[in-house]
Amino acid sequence: MDILKNKFTADLIFTGEGSPLKDKVIITNKEGVIEAIDPIDQHDPNSIISFKGIITPGFINTHCHLELSHMKGLVNTGTGLLPFLKNVVQFRNFPQEVIDEAIRKGDREMYDAGIVAVGDISNKLDTAAVKEDSEIKYYSFVEMFDFMQSAQTDDIIDQYMEVYNGFNDDGENQKSLVPHAPYTVSEGIYEHIRNNNYQEVTVSVHNQETPAENELFYDKSGDFLPFFESFGASLEKFQPIGKGSIYHLFKYLNSTTKTLFVHNTLTTEQEIRDAHEWNYKTYWATCPNANLYIENRLPNYQAFLDTNAKMTIGTDSLTSNWQLSVWEEIKTIQKYKSFVPFETLIQWATKNGAEALGFEAELGTIEVGKKPGLVFINVEVNNDNVEGIQNSKPTRII
Numbered sequence: 001m002d003i004l005k006n007k008f009t010a011d012l013i014f015t016g017e018g019s020p021l022k023d024k025v026i027i028t029n030k031e032g033v034i035e036a037i038d039p040i041d042q043h044d045p046n047s048i049i050s051f052k053g054i055i056t057p058g059f060i061n062t063h064c065h066l067e068l069s070h071m072k073g074l075v076n077t078g079t080g081l082l083p084f085l086k087n088v089v090q091f092r093n094f095p096q097e098v099i100d101e102a103i104r105k106g107d108r109e110m111y112d113a114g115i116v117a118v119g120d121i122s123n124k125l126d127t128a129a130v131k132e133d134s135e136i137k138y139y140s141f142v143e144m145f146d147f148m149q150s151a152q153t154d155d156i157i158d159q160y161m162e163v164y165n166g167f168n169d170d171g172e173n174q175k176s177l178v179p180h181a182p183y184t185v186s187e188g189i190y191e192h193i194r195n196n197n198y199q200e201v202t203v204s205v206h207n208q209e210t211p212a213e214n215e216l217f218y219d220k221s222g223d224f225l226p227f228f229e230s231f232g233a234s235l236e237k238f239q240p241i242g243k244g245s246i247y248h249l250f251k252y253l254n255s256t257t258k259t260l261f262v263h264n265t266l267t268t269e270q271e272i273r274d275a276h277e278w279n280y281k282t283y284w285a286t287c288p289n290a291n292l293y294i295e296n297r298l299p300n301y302q303a304f305l306d307t308n309a310k311m312t313i314g315t316d317s318l319t320s321n322w323q324l325s326v327w328e329e330i331k332t333i334q335k336y337k338s339f340v341p342f343e344t345l346i347q348w349a350t351k352n353g354a355e356a357l358g359f360e361a362e363l364g365t366i367e368v369g370k371k372p373g374l375v376f377i378n379v380e381v382n383n384d385n386v387e388g389i390q391n392s393k394p395t396r397i398i
Helices: 066-071 081-090 096-112 128-133 150-166 187-196 211-219 224-230 245-252 269-278 288-294 301-306 326-336 342-357
Strands: 007-013 024-028 034-039 049-057 059-064 115-122 137-144 174-179 202-207 258-263 282-286 311-313 374-377 380-382 385-387 394-396
Touching: 049 342, 049 380, 059 258, 059 282, 059 311, 059 326, 059 342, 066 096, 066 115, 081 211, 081 224, 096 115, 096 128, 115 202, 115 342, 137 150, 137 187, 137 202, 150 174, 150 187, 174 187, 174 202, 187 245, 202 245, 211 224, 211 245, 245 269, 269 282, 269 301, 282 342, 288 326, 311 326, 311 342, 326 342
Parallel strands: 007 049, 059 115, 115 137, 137 174, 202 258, 258 282, 282 311
Antiparallel strands: 007 024, 024 034, 049 374, 374 394, 380 385
16 A cells, blocks of 8 residues: 555554554554554544554464465365375475465465564475565474484484575574474474574474374374375384373473464363463464365364463465465454454454564554554444454555
8 A cells, every 4th residue: 555644543443452442543654663642633634544444453474384385276175184284295396486486476465465474384495585575574483394203303304404594583584493293293303493492482383283183192093093104104113192292292392482382273271271381481373264274173262262372373374275364364263253352363363473473572563662564454343343354355554
């Protein structure tokens, strides 16, 4: 949007935390830094850009796989996680120019959808150049896995350290070493991650996305056994723990750094409480459209509300989604789980996400001194109630 003025208002302004503001005007400088939030009657109406709808901070996408953008539409919906993972491996080897162009388009799609920061899973360096030039802040989670085959661990670590060293960590963009999931990582990789991350990093990990994951860790049963066999990987030394896979992660992850559990479609209220006891810097990422695309299920959001969990929102990749838009994820939660308060969803999509990725000093909330980006949503506002969400779309203001 071409902005000629730096004063903005809307029917309601959601700051990213708490109840929305009404009859207020946001004043920014030319760089987008918020200088004041004033009563609207203190300013000439002709000096203000006024929107019919709501304004929110820029969105934070805490879970994406930008490097898989070229796979859009190639993998069928509703297959379940394990066939999905096999398809991802199958479609990895595309011409580099196709991969590069899809990455550029994905980055632009997120920018146009009002996303200002992304937690991005990276197995390769394909996204490095785009991230350097992007107007979006990126947190690159360099994801490591060896399918619990300890004989391969040293070679796998060398492979992924090349990727890690290829991403810049310059204050704008950040990076860390992370495990893929409890069912794909050996003790040696966990140890390497613990020993080579800085204390203040965020560690992301896929968690409890499919029933087969818990079955493996409960009693070494379920569909993961033939899945591993199909890759020629042995589970002979694997020992089940008699409970959900998240407890395996408690044992091997660093309990003093921020941890972002992703998907959590089967995570129970007790497991959430145990996670918070294990690490008070625990965050959660939900990717509802991807959960529906792959497994046709959604997490128990009430359990996260009841435990005051710091939920965030991700899009996952275009392999498992129809678009890269945090707002579309909000619409999906509102459609199927309308008991989640709207202002809570906005906080998940902004403030909580910024905190999870360590970008909260600048992003996440509309506050004086911050540069969070501003997004307009063309919803209807009646008696301070937001309506017409399913027919709305986001427009980046700044």
